[in-house]
Structure formats: structure tokens, C-alpha cells
Amino acid sequence: MISKVVNLIHALVVGTTSILKVYPDSVSLKAAYFITLIKNALKDFDQTQQDPEVYEALAWMGLKNTISWNNLLESQRDNYNQLRQNFISNNINCQ
Numbered sequence: 001m002i003s004k005v006v007n008l009i010h011a012l013v014v015g016t017t018s019i020l021k022v023y024p025d026s027v028s029l030k031a032a033y034f035i036t037l038i039k040n041a042l043k044d045f046d047q048t049q050q051d052p053e054v055y056e057a058l059a060w061m062g063l064k065n066t067i068s069w070n071n072l073l074e075s076q077r078d079n080y081n082q083l084r085q086n087f088i089s090n091n092i093n094c095q
């Protein structure tokens with residue numbers, strides 16, 4: 001089951017970063033759209049077992065090192081990284 005989630009996230013991330021590269025003029029709008037899409041997909045798949053900000057943090061991982069990621073406050077990026085690390089540490093199937 002975890003491998004299906006990883007494959008889903010990978011497909012969404014690859015699609016998201018490809019689209020952002022093609023249309024860089026509206027990066028923030030596209031990032032917001034895809035973050036919401038991925039966050040909601042993860043939440044639905046996981047049956048809302050985590051806090052909402054965990055799903056958002058996981059969704060943002062696909063946009064690391066993009067313009068949108070770099071436009072976040074450093075404290076927000078640090079928070080997303082920490083939430084991701086906590087999620088991985090607390091979910092043995094993700095390690």
C-alpha cells in the first residue's frame with residue numbers, strides 16, 4: 001500500500017514540476033493548485049490519519065528547490081522539512 005502512495009506522489013510530482021517548467025510565468029498559481037491537489041489526494045488516501053499540515057508538508061516536498069519553494073519563508077521550509085522527517089520516522093513503512 002505504501003508503494004502505491006509513493007508511486008502516486010512521484011507521478012504527481014513529476015507532472016507538477018514538468019508543468020511548472022513549461023509555464024514559469026504563473027508559478028505561484030500553479031504551485032498552489034498542485035499543492036492543494038496533492039495534499040487532498042494524500043489526505044483521502046490516508047483517510048485523514050495525520051494533521052492537515054503533514055499532508056501539506058508532504059505535498060511541498062515535490063516542489064523543493066523550485067521558485068515557489070524558495071519563495072516560502074525559511075521558517076516555513078524548515079517546518080515542512082521537520083514535519084516530513086517526523087512523518088517518516090513515525091511510519092515504519094515509509095523508511
